[in-house]
Amino acid sequence: MAMAERRSFARKKRRFLVEFNLQGSSCTGFTYDVSPSGIFVRSLRLPKPGSFLTANLHLAMGKRIAVRGRVIRSFRVPAELARVVPSGFSMALSDTPEDYFQFFATL
Helix, strand or coil: CCCCCCCCCCCECCCCEEEEEECCEEEEEEEEEECCCEEEEECCCCCCCCCEEEEEEECHHHCEEEEEEEEEEEECCCHHHCCCCCCEEEEEEECCCHHHHHHHHCC
């Protein structure tokens, strides 16, 4: 039996560079999908669920948007599944700047 969909908003698959700091180290990843309330980031470095994170999204024409949120889940898939299932973390956004909503509306 399939699980019920609990997302409030549809996600859009888009790939943007994401920079974030984790335990004092600068890390990068790429968005896998985005929504008005959250993002999923594919990354080798995974923050702990429950932690708060500030991430910089690199958009077209050199524009950047800083978003902040709580890490909801974080997981790494086995190497043999890496092409099928993305490793990474999902982030529920909070105190989201208006620039993010304007950007999302253009997708």
